[in-house]
Amino acid sequence: MAGAGASQLSPRWMPFLSLLAVLCFLATQGLAVKENDFKKCSQSGFCKRNRAYADNAIALGPSWQAPYKISSELASFKDGQFQATILKTIDEQGTTVRLPLTISFLKSGTARVTVDEQRRQEKDIELRHNSQIRKERYNEAEKWAIVGGLEVDTEAKVSHQSETGIKILYGPNLAFEADIKYEPYSIEFKRGGATHIKLNDRGLMNLEHWRPKIEKPTPEKKEGEEGQEENKDETPEPDPTEDESTWWEESFGGNTDTKPRGPESVALDITFFGYEHVYGIPGHTGPLSLKETRGGEGNYAEPYRLYNSDVFEYILDSPMTLYGAIPIIQAQRKDSTVGVFWLNGAETWIDITKAKETKNPLALGGTDNINTRTHWISETGQMDVFVFLGPTPHDITKNYAELTGTTAMPQEFSIAYHQCRWNYVSDDDVKEVDRKMDRYNIPYDVIWLDLEYTDDRRYFTWDSNMFKDPISMGKQLDNHGRKLVTLIDPHIKNVGGYQIADELKSKGLAVKNKDGKDFDGWCWPGSSHWIDAFNPAAVKWWSSLFNYDRFKGTMENTFIWNDMNEPSVFNGPEVTMPKDNIHYGNWEHRDLHNINGMTFHGATYQGLLSRKKGELRRPFVLTRSYFAGSQRFGAMWTGDNQASWEHLGAAFPMIISHGVSGFPFSGADVGGFFGNPEPELLTRWYQAGAFYPFFRAHAHIDSRRREPFLLTEPYRSIVTSALRLRYSLLPAWYTEFYHANQDGSPILRPLFWTHPSEEAGFGIDDQFFVGSTGLLVKPVVEKDKATADIYIPDDEVYYDYFTYKRLPTAKGKRLAVEAPLEAIPLLLRGGHIVPRRDTPRRSSQLMKYDDYTLVVAVGKDDKAEGELYADDGDSFDYEKGQYLHRVFKLEGSTLASTDAEGRNAKSLKEGEWLKRMRSVFVDKVVIVGAPPAWSSKTEAQVESEGKKFSVPLEYHQAGGGKTGFAILKRVGVRIGADWTADFS
Template structure:
């Protein structure tokens, strides 16, 4: 479904047809629409074949002979790269398939293993039926995904070499090792001599090589046999691994895929040795610690699937595909993290199984370690695997980010609250919502428009009856410090006289069908064409459409929402584009499907950079579909969820999975997209949403209006308090985004990531830390729940964020925290300093030059540390040094602020924003857990920029309900300057 949802009352029959299809699926006995509309592994030819291949290999056990080997004379190592040719015998005549292998050892310590196929012979190509598709394996995923980190480590060296294999040392201090075995081909990756990851250890590698299609002769009919050709009950059973029925053509849901290149899947087994927990490979609606997929109690029966799809009302606790795909998996054991990135843009399935092994068969499991076996299967493309050996979660995340890029530093307003529904019906409606949010003192930053703002679903237009003056609407919002987001989807209405459609066709910039003609499918406008954003000329043209003089009615405060970019095609196979469609340079859609949404997101991002000559501002573009690398372009959300407690609970592990997979600017529709949340659910969802990196309330067109000001008390006040908490903490959120931009670190962090030594936290996915602030949050996600049990992963002191109560915590244990409906369970970890802004405002823009408050949570050793990053929140001037980055430290009786990077800030030529920041100061400092030795003090000394002043200190003694705390009033030191507060 859409970000927009299901059909409005005025929807024409073309769109209504889609919902009739869904309804038919819904009333099919015993089958839900999700299962009926989307393939299971047994219905996907290459997945079925590779699973059968694995079943056969595992059943044979020690008798299984893996067919791939490296002739030693064809292997070499030079300048940080191992090159060889993998061969496989394919018939009794001695014919072989030759697969070029390159293993690159990168300066970051990452290893890249790439297996291609020798170029297909022209005589084989001629045997295939006429097709415009490229006759080679897709090799351009790197072009869209990889932005750096590929420098070769020329210090890598051979540790041992023989006829049977080679061992190569690489990485930091040569602590990593790749042990390559030639026959059968496999690789064992070690760190400090200990095996971490094995490739093809179980011999499940299977690369379906290029082959000509041989038409089998049809037996002549004998006299009197007319009509017998339909008899099928005599067809012999065929091993699924060898079944040719889906090699050249495949049918599902009434759609036939012509498969002009035949079978070309790639599959590989990857074993994480000694690792019980694996994480990542979003997007799926299930637990953070991934489940096994071969059945058993509590496990899945199906592999995890990555095939970006428009899934109507997705089910929970499922390996079923959703809207995006990041084929990046991490494994965790005590004090060790490793990972793999499977760079492939085609449909991919991943099986996960686990087994325990013990060196002592009499030990009854004592001392046994768990190995996690994974089996990766993609329909097409190269076998291209990056191996990360950690050893910490931060190391793995950082090295992955070097390859695919980090989160774009966002517009500051985008970290505020976004108010959306399908649809605000007019410009007057928008202005009235804005006025009422102000009337009830409810802060927000952005209001959104879904598809109904357009003229008859034609993007870059406005409904002239309902949105008569969009410029006046935009100016009204701008005067209140607010922004507007409008939806622009990749399907272009096929209508004569519509300039966008006419130009798309005349410039030949649309996706084509298998015959090379412009593809026509159905989406919200009815008959539609799709922009081919793989084409640089299409990106350039797309960018021109967003210029203010072209997209009339938009202003500098207008931003964009990309939906339906999986792509969603209502009458297509699995509600998407046929796989034999053709993209730029004749690559089939099957090759690029999972990247498609990212290319459209990228085109819109580029468009927003060039809307007006001389206007260089950070874009904000929300996407539904994504791939590895999409984090460079904007934000995502988890799609069409439901107004249920179960979906509220599912959102947290889904967002955490996004964060550890490199795309942390993520959120879920607050309140649920489908349905009408009860008041308690809506209140609890806003409390949880206040801690989503992307915070948006959204609702279906058929849902009741549920803007916060419409709610009865006490729920309106409860939601308003949650929103104000979010706004007060925007400095901490922005600092967390700064770090995500610098090194790819998650913005909300699961316990395994923050505490990789504490095994008790490895499968916890309902609580998290916010950046490096020390804020530990566990939203209430169950009905009528008024307490929560929070797992404490260390032996530091913890305080309640609101009451300053010191909690009776113990490492590895749970603490019960009171959580009545008006309260969000938030703890402060001792040893941290949290920046915030306490003056209530109606938008982030209006807070830009407010003073700061620092909250110091004193650690067990009497210390604390924190930081603040701030820039203008709009431009790219931060790249020229126009920012403030401070480190705050409490050591003993002294609190200091210094430049976090050791810069001489006096030497920076200040732009307009930095000059204005001279008027912004630290207003007050709150020290939670303040030592009793400060109790008698009434003043403290503040030194800054050559001045020394005394300011008031209010000390509050500890009692049964809270820890001792002190407040330094009217500090007055400039936020961008060095300063010291002395308490002794």
């Protein structure tokens, strides 16, 4: 569904919105995103102040005196933690503010640096009418984002200590070092004796301390009168040279934000020494390798912004904020990866600049290196930074996953194809689409219902005129092995007689305004309240609403879509919630804005876990808004894109960026949400979407119907082929999701991740490998394009996936691959084995017990290896050992299958699914790159479970090349059994 920014409203839907809601809607929206509707740094007081602070420090150069130092007598190191007090000098008289510092060295090798501010006194806090604002800085981001990995490494030790600083060795084999300087305060993080990351490198750290609001003296008052004297240690007077205009309130777009706590931003500069490429901080629409933000040709003039917002029809190649925020950056140079995770849920801006550095000859052999300098600025909260020293991309993602969790193991249907639009208008409409997909033999797994299925925008209800029998609809889908997803948003229509709204208000579970009353804003239903999912009682209540006896009309094959959860508020500042709203615990919305969407996503996830007593099925919940840790609850998509070639091309850098930032289950609306794609564009988008981890077509209410069966030939057949390719490879995709679930690995892997030694690949973001499968893909994203130039990062052999033809060796070069409209540029890297299922079916549910095909791509060393992970794709029984995990290896002329974990099948108690898998076999093995000597062979010898037998072998030439491929037919070995095939 569109966010607040649907470009137009069809007249037939106007009666469903109140007049006021429509007027608000049309007054604030247009045909495309208006950049002026969203703040730039100069319009955000704390960003402007901190950028000015940085400009001043840089302009002063060596004469700049950073006002932060550690008091050595207040510093100590014990049991893996360094604790100290940073003293911030705030005036010429030497008045200081005390900032507690804790550096924790974790067993994973990650270092955590936290800077807080001493708790402020009760007498100094301003109380609002009916609401007390929390005195301390927001300190609950950890509660929502972090799930583990915080165990301190007590083996860390001091290597040097003096009055000026301390050096601490930590990490695996004590290979890492933190060099903490006391005055001015800074921390260098070293590996191999060289500095990789430095905090406060340029002295731009700025923590805006709490201060009382002091009214300007009137002419009648004389200096020294009562009320003017304050204890300097507790309530220092503000520096009169500072710009106070946005300290206590700030206006933008006709909205005024009151700030009872005054200015309290945190800012820190972090430098990556010798690193030219940095990635992460999604979501944004620019390239994977992040651009500089201080102007210059090809660069941005604005910092990257993280402030979850409903940015409809977003513009491309921009640092503007989008729907979600994951504040992690990783830096890459040849054979080395490092990163930082900035744990802060408030509005955040990040400046990025790059400069040549020659002052650190030890770092990289004394040559000129590019240093990437970042400047992080958040409106409120603690300064909380996790530092990762790698050294590989996999180390970064693994350590980040230990902290924030991994991708939830998905239901198998959820990684197949989803059919959606705003809106399928009735249950008959849904049934007819379902029938026509079958009539044209087009596979799909899920059909979606957007806003209009509800009774007048009341969630958990059905429009009784158009959806008269949702159970009958659900049963038809279930009989065809398909699922239904319905939209549930966080805004609750404020109208009498609506039970959900009545309960929300009576239980006191809504977000409050600054006066302590239920916040009322405008969204799709008109006047609305918002559930406060930071409140445990609200989560418990919300979860109960998904029970089958409460959300009547839903079944076990019904799942949920959370949209608009930034939150989107049509008449709010920047189309979102006022920052001075109050959440559970008396925290202001400004403190936790970027976390808000994740709490709602998590509450819905909990609801699907508990719909029925005794039913333990994996939830599927799609979200539009997200934060670090959202990957634990489901999938996300990139929001309201457009039906244009440019948006098709922009999708992969966005999806890849999310994957390397810990959220791999992501996708973009196939076909573009807004507009009407031409057949060529729609066809190419399906070919690209077949390689999105989350694969869904979606369209705006005013777009023409574009279900695949409506396409004319040859487009319909080409799209169907792309869908069938996705379905045949579902075993490989599911295996990659298993790895993402285990250690946070991205599913779409850019070249910097797979080939960290190949510097020429660090900036490439239009091609990728699918996990560890060896599948290298470069979908066509340009009009009338009939070739693809694929960069080959190594000297391994590559084959055309479809013809099995061996391609010319091209390490470090771009290989031209033919890509007419009916073709997807897809290569298979030698040395890999890919599992797939080749029997065409209409849904993944119907493939559940089909036999497998193994595609073996012989490497240059005559070896290959691959994996298959499988479970029932539905329950949590895999946590009890109910799964198959096989490793396949080809060495010379022998192919073998063994249990990946060395488990003894005889000792494993088989549940229903494992018992049924006993009748699932390896049907066929394709050996791509089989040597010519095999051309005379007619059979291979197979041994499994105490039996030996011969299997027919056919040899084929591959596209006239010097190599061929062999097919081992009707292998007949159980997929879960050990077996060998001998081709000698």
